[in-house]
Amino acid sequence: MFNYRVLAILKRELRERVLSKSFIITTLSLPLIMALVLGLQYFMMTMEGDKDVHLIVACESSDVITKIEKVFNTRSWIESGDYTVSYQHATREDFSKLLEENKEKILDRKLTGVIFVPESALKDKKIELYAEGTKNITLERKLSSVMNEVFMDHYFKDRGFSAEDLQFTRQDVELSTYKITKGEMERETGGNLVLTYLFTFLLYISLLMMGTWIMQSVLEEKANRICEVILSSVDSRDLMMGKIFGSSFTGLLQMIIWLTPVMVVIGMKLPILPVGMLFQVDPLLMVYYMFNFLLGLITFVGLFAAVGAIFNNAQEAQGGVTPIMMLIIIPFLITMSLITNPINVVAGVSSMLPFASIIVMPARMTLTTVPVWQIILSIVVNIATILVIIPIAGKIYRVGILRTGKKPSYKEVLKWLKEA
Amino acid sequence: MNALEVKNLSKSFGNIEAVKNVSFAVPEGSIFGLIGRNGAGKTTTIRMMMNIFEPDSGEVVLRGTRVGQEFRNNVGYLPEERGLYKKMKIIDLLMFFAEIKGKKGREIKDQALSYLEKFSLLDRKSAKIEDLSKGNQQKVQFIATILHEPDFIILDEPFTGLDPINTNILKEIILQLKEKGKVIILSTHLMDFAERMCDHIAMINKGEIIMCGAMSELKKKHGKNNVTVSFEGDVSFVESLSYVEKVTHFGNSISVKMADEKDAQKLLAEMTSRQIVVNHFSTNEISLQELFVNHAGSEEVAAEKEVQYV
Numbered sequence: 062m063f064n065y066r067v068l069a070i071l072k073r074e075l076r077e078r079v080l081s082k083s084f085i086i087t088t089l090s091l092p093l094i095m096a097l098v099l100g101l102q103y104f105m106m107t108m109e110g111d112k113d114v115h116l117i118v119a120c121e122s123s124d125v126i127t128k129i130e131k132v133f134n135t136r137s138w139i140e141s142g143d144y145t146v147s148y149q150h151a152t153r154e155d156f157s158k159l160l161e162e163n164k165e166k167i168l169d170r171k172l173t174g175v176i177f178v179p180e181s182a183l184k185d186k187k188i189e190l191y192a193e194g195t196k197n198i199t200l201e202r203k204l205s206s207v208m209n210e211v212f213m214d215h216y217f218k219d220r221g222f223s224a225e226d227l228q229f230t231r232q233d234v235e236l237s238t239y240k241i242t243k244g245e246m247e248r249e250t251g252g253n254l255v256l257t258y259l260f261t262f263l264l265y266i267s268l269l270m271m272g273t274w275i276m277q278s279v280l281e282e283k284a285n286r287i288c289e290v291i292l293s294s295v296d297s298r299d300l301m302m303g304k305i306f307g308s309s310f311t312g313l314l315q316m317i318i319w320l321t322p323v324m325v326v327i328g329m330k331l332p333i334l335p336v337g338m339l340f341q342v343d344p345l346l347m348v349y350y351m352f353n354f355l356l357g358l359i360t361f362v363g364l365f366a367a368v369g370a371i372f373n374n375a376q377e378a379q380g381g382v383t384p385i386m387m388l389i390i391i392p393f394l395i396t397m398s399l400i401t402n403p404i405n406v407v408a409g410v411s412s413m414l415p416f417a418s419i420i421v422m423p424a425r426m427t428l429t430t431v432p433v434w435q436i437i438l439s440i441v442v443n444i445a446t447i448l449v450i451i452p453i454a455g456k457i458y459r460v461g462i463l464r465t466g467k468k469p470s471y472k473e474v475l476k477w478l479k480e481a
Numbered sequence: 482m483n484a485l486e487v488k489n490l491s492k493s494f495g496n497i498e499a500v501k502n503v504s505f506a507v508p509e510g511s512i513f514g515l516i517g518r519n520g521a522g523k524t525t526t527i528r529m530m531m532n533i534f535e536p537d538s539g540e541v542v543l544r545g546t547r548v549g550q551e552f553r554n555n556v557g558y559l560p561e562e563r564g565l566y567k568k569m570k571i572i573d574l575l576m577f578f579a580e581i582k583g584k585k586g587r588e589i590k591d592q593a594l595s596y597l598e599k600f601s602l603l604d605r606k607s608a609k610i611e612d613l614s615k616g617n618q619q620k621v622q623f624i625a626t627i628l629h630e631p632d633f634i635i636l637d638e639p640f641t642g643l644d645p646i647n648t649n650i651l652k653e654i655i656l657q658l659k660e661k662g663k664v665i666i667l668s669t670h671l672m673d674f675a676e677r678m679c680d681h682i683a684m685i686n687k688g689e690i691i692m693c694g695a696m697s698e699l700k701k702k703h704g705k706n707n708v709t710v711s712f713e714g715d716v717s718f719v720e721s722l723s724y725v726e727k728v729t730h731f732g733n734s735i736s737v738k739m740a741d742e743k744d745a746q747k748l749l750a751e752m753t754s755r756q757i758v759v760n761h762f763s764t765n766e767i768s769l770q771e772l773f774v775n776h777a778g779s780e781e782v783a784a785e786k787e788v789q790y791v
Contacts, residue, residue: 065580065581065583066581066583069577069580069581070581072580073566073569073577076573077566077568077569081568281567282564285564285565285567286560286562286563286564287564287565287566288564289528289533289560289562289564290558290560290563290564290565290578290622290625291581292531292533293531293532293533293553293556293558293560294553294554294558294578294581294582295553295581463533463534
């Protein structure tokens with residue numbers, strides 16, 4: 062299969078690709094962009110509206126107001142000075158006036174908001190927040206927690222409960238999840254979910270990128286007629302093989318570059334990982350993941366190469382490549398649904414179907430325990446797909462690459478299959 | 482002895498018969514011209530010889546055996562539609578072309594550099610193809626064609642796009658290659674070059690061979706009763722002369738088909754008497770250009786489908 066001609070083409074493809082600016086830029090920038098997005102999200106979550114917050118709490122009941130102040134003062138964010146709160150007693154009418162007086166301040170952002178705690182809140186826990194932007198999740202969460210404590214303590218006061226009882230009732234339910242496997246039970250902390258997201262996203266990006274690259278490269282060879290020179294020395298089969306493996310190995314190399322830092326971080330349990338999340342990656346799963354990725358590359362890169370050979374330029378090819386892109390995009394969407402419910406019939410079935418299996422199966426394997434027979438079936442299906450698809454793509458490639466002139470119809474392409 | 486024989490090659494694309502039953506033989510150590518108009522079937526014939534197209538019928542025999550991968554490695558092919566990888570460096574590209582022909586890059590590097598020197602491209606060996614002028618790209622393509630030292634060299638319209646100086650360099654190299662015993666097949670529609678360089682020709686028209694053989698023999702055969710004159714003055718009267726059958730004009734020269742060989746002297750006398758300056762006058766000679774126009778130029782002649790092998 063790998064004669065010197067295929068090797069020469071493979072070598073050229075690898076060198077031209079891997080040393081190209083676009084490869085270096087995309088390979089390095091993707092992790093940077095991802096880190097940046099994650100970092101930005103983290104930054105927004107922690108910083109947004111969580112510093113320089115000034116509040117006025119107005120309460121109808123004067124004995125509750127001291128209690129409110131007391132509970133607020135137990136919080137670290139009051140202590141750190143990020144939040145400043147002033148407390149006052151006010152009836153409904155007083156509050157209306159207070160609000161009117163402070164309206165300008167709120168709009169000028171000198172004051173974050175005004176909170177009104179009516180007498181009735183002691184029974185129904187309903188309070189009011191008046192602010193410029195009312196959907197401030199961090200602020201809401203903090204307020205709810207403080208006020209809940211105040212109301213609980215007030216409600217259960219003098220009813221014979223101990224501090225311990227109150228602590229218990231105040232506390233939320235905490236759900237720990239465990240993944241059932243044949244072997245030891247594993248504590249589920251959301252880490253695998255993050256990994257699934259990451260793997261699926263990288264797989265998706267890489268397949269599309271390598272596919273588009275080989276298509277452009279075939280189109281270029283067609284457009285500048287170099288294919289004729291090459292085909293006078295090598296078979297179209299050798300040329301296609303060299304190109305497919307060149308692109309596939311480039312993809313594999315890129316994936317290794319992307320995943321190595323992730324694996325190092327997880328393996329060494331470096332403290333930059335999100336707190337409370339456990340990441341576990343079975344080395345065997347990684348081997349499967351890379352092998353499955355290679356099969357996927359060969360399949361899709363072959364298809365994209367054939368599409369490149371059919372058309373004369375990128376615009377024409379755009380239409381032809383859409384169905385193949387769908388073969389990547391639909392499984393990607395199915396995988397995203399898998400994340401909300403790992404035991405999902407559509408995902409289960411599609412993880413054993415040609416094309417879809419390449420993207421869905423690794424995600425299923427990271428999230429749940431997949432029976433061995435299904436994994437084997439999916440590998441067999443993927444290899445069979447290659448055995449069927451590559452000769453067909455090869456025939457289209459062989460005829461298409463020397464064809465110029467008007468854009469061929471699907472009927473004509475079918476005729477090529479008989480011709481070749 | 483024949484180095485290469487093309488036997489009854491045919492190829493159709495849909496309803497169009499591009500090449501019909503084409504046969505010719507290329508002798509050892511010769512420059513062989515495949516001559517025809519644009520679209521006559523030259524390139525399709527060559528593509529079948531190169532195994533780029535599978536022929537519908539017929540075969541190509543190389544020194545007695547059917548051609549295969551071995552032939553492909555032993556042939557340098559310069560296609561009419563040139564193509565290079567625009568982003569590659571010259572030297573890398575030359576290595577790549579030699580490697581797909583089964584050569585090791587290291588072995589061929591010195592050779593590549595010496596060819597680059599011959600074409601004054603040595604100082605640009607690390608330049609990218611896209612940064613070269615069209616003429617220089619042509620030169621690189623030619624080097625890529627012959628770098629692996631093939632015994633057979635097929636050149637499809639090799640002179641297009643070259644300036645006179647580079648055309649001469651190329652011609653010189655082709656002649657040197659011939660001296661080394663290489664077999665060269667030159668496909669062209671430029672009759673001048675074919676006439677000066679080729680020992681044998683096959684003339685192809687509408688997918689069929691209409692004439693084939695040694696250049697000297699063909700010219701002798703078809704040049705009978707033919708006179709070629711280079712002149713200064715007005716020669717329009719020649720056509721009205723009773724012993725003249727046909728006149729073909731080439732600007733400063735004409736080719737005249739006489740009824741009888743003996744009438745040549747009459748024509749010369751007539752011309753001098755009319756104050757025409759005759760610079761060159763030769764009998765029994767026909768240019769390839771004329772031979773070509775006579776046989777492939779007019780539809781009627783082509784329709785006769787009379788194949789002439791000499």
